[in-house]
Amino acid sequence: SSSTTSSSALRTPPIGSDVEALNAGVNALTSVSSERSTGGYGQLHGLSIAIKDNICTSSLPTTCSSAILQQYQSPFDATVVRLLRDAGAHIVGKTNCDEFGMGSLNLNSVHGPVINPFQTAPNVPAAQMEHRSAGGSSGGSAASVAAGICDAALGTDTGGSVRLPASYCGVVGLKPSYGIISRWGVISFADSLDCVGILGKSVGIVKRVFDTVATYDPRDPTAATPDLRERACQFNSPFLSVTTSTHQPRSLEGLRIGVPIEYFPSELDPSIVDVLRTVLRRLGEAGAALTSVTVPATQYTLSAYYVIASAEASSNLARFDSVRYGLRTAPPPGANTSKSSDVFAHSRCAGLGKEVQKRILLGTYALTADAFDNYFLQAQRIRGHVRRDFDRVFRHPCALLERPFPPEDGVDVLLHPSAIRTAPPLDRRAQESHSGGKAALGLSEYLQDIMTVPASLAGLPALSIPAGTGADRWPVGVSVVGQWGCDNLVMHVGKAIE
Ligand code: GLN
Structure with a gap:
């Protein structure tokens, strides 16, 4: 149930009634901060930011939208949260998500589904809202930005969980290069893919937050070192001289944009292609050179992603054994409780939703000797092939490689649709059966990630920008993808699109 976000559970901060009103019917927040502000006067002073509920906060619970962590409160702040607080940002609350980040529609949550706040008509009363998915797994983060609850939100993106909800809700969503933002204090789903991402109303706000949190953290062993950041900067800075002011005619002179031919699967809604075409025409008029490129391993990425992500999840989630933290349930009467493994099993069966259990089983199987x-x-x-495909199309050398040989005629960025469709309608039956994570996903939900997973497997920066509306008048996002470390270039191009 959505009990933690019901009016009785929301604490009342000075802005609480506003937050509560904005959250009503959307269910974007799982808890609300009662702090007035951090009092700091840093570069984010005055900005209110919501935090996905799988990122640890010492002042609010961190549930991962799972029954197993429903009572969990971290004793520390994640590095990203500390950096935001130090910069003077106000932490508004924690956002609803798919359980442990597993899902694409934000239906797998112990707090209930997130309802997309975008509506085709203005000022629709909560009771008459058209119920569409906010996307997942960072659905609450995207919805809280779209609903005006906060200026920006942190999400996590393992295979598309920032970009997909950004596209569905009509906001900007950045998945940075892997290792650029610290994961210390972020509850792992698949640690070779997990990235903290940023959602905001504009590229400008996303960039402000990015500039604050994208620093080296010695506590994260996978963080890009200062040397590596410096190397990526050297490789990419010449290309940042491209001006992207939309007011200047031909301001994108010199920029090369690639459109990957594999990103137009049969499942892609034709009205999304129309939006992409309009964006490309505008960018072409501003002087960008457009070319089609090929990244052949794309067809295998969804299968590879679900094997790797599930394998890593099966290992990461082993820590939820009901001993050190999390829910412990009484075994049924008569059960033999003398074995500790019985206690683990009962608690994990009761505390983890069906989709999470499915991933643990699949991942454990994929790692067995057979x-x-x-x-x-x-x-x-396949992951290696995906990386090499991208290295063959970008003109920027990959800073991670010892001796990179970028192609002469390579492109600066890739442009493609963020999703195959606009936000899917939530039918009541699906909402009820999923609510609380009781059901596992059908295949079509996995398909939602088809556009976002390749950049995740390669660790590349990818930004989804609202670019128009589909035939049903709901938002359509397009994605800009760059070489590893080219986050600023990606945002630079994103500004020309918004
Ligand atoms: N939808 C994908 C999954 O379920 C991606 C989730 C994510 O990026 N956290 O694994």
Whole structure:
């Protein structure tokens, strides 16, 4: 149920009644801060920011939208939260998400689904809202920005969880290069893919937050070192001289944009292609050179992603054993409780939703001696192909490689639709059966990630920008993807689109 966001559970900060009113019917927040402000006067002073509920906060619970962590309160702030507080941002509250980040529609949550606040008519009363998905898994983060609850929100993106909800809700969403923003204090789903992402109303706000949180953190062993950041900057700075002011005619002179031919699957809604075409025409008129490119391994990425992400999840989620933290449930009467493994099993069955259990089982299987070669190793091989595909199309050398040889005629960025469709309608039956994470996903939900997963496997920066509306008048996002470390270039181009 959505009990934690019901009016009785919302604490009342000075702005509480406003937040409560804005959150009504949307269910974007799982808890609301009672702090007035941090009192700091840093570069984010005056900005209110919501935090996805899988990022640890010492002042508010961190539930991961899971029954197993429903009572959990972290004793510390994640590095990203500390950086935001130090910069003077006001933390508004925690946002609803798919359980442990697993899902694409924000239906797998113990707090209930998030309802997309975008409506085709203005001022629709909560009772008459058209119920569409806010996307997932960072659905509450995207919805809280779209509903005007906060200026920006942090999400996490493992395979598309920032970009997909950004596209569905009509806001900007950045998945940065892997390792650029600290993951210390972020509850892991698949740690070789997990990135903290930023959602905001404009690229400008996203960039302000990015500039504050994208720093080296010695506590995160996968963080890009200062040397590596410096190297990426050297490689990419010449290209940042491209001006992107939309007021100047031909301001994108010198920029090369690639459109990957594999990103037009049969499932793609034709009205989304129309939006992309309009964006490309505008960018072309501003002087950008457009070309089609090919990234052939794309067809295998969804399968590879779900093997790798599930394998890592099965290991990461082993820590929820009901001993150190989290829910512990009484075994049924008569059960043999003398074995600790019985306690683990009962608590994990009761505390983890069906989709999470499915991923743990799939991931454990993929790592068994019998299946390892056929599944896990193959998936890792595909991941290598995906990386090489991207290195072959970008003109920027990859800062992670010892001796990069970028192609002469490479592109600066790629442009493609963020999703295959606009926000899917939530039918009541699906909402009820999913609510509380009781059901596992159908195949079509996995398909939602088809556009976003390749950049995740390669660790590349990707930004979804609202670019128009589909045939049903709901938002359509387009994505700009760059070489590793080219986050600023990606945002630079994003500004020309918005
Ligand atoms: N939808 C994808 C999944 O369920 C991606 C989730 C994410 O990026 N956290 O795994």
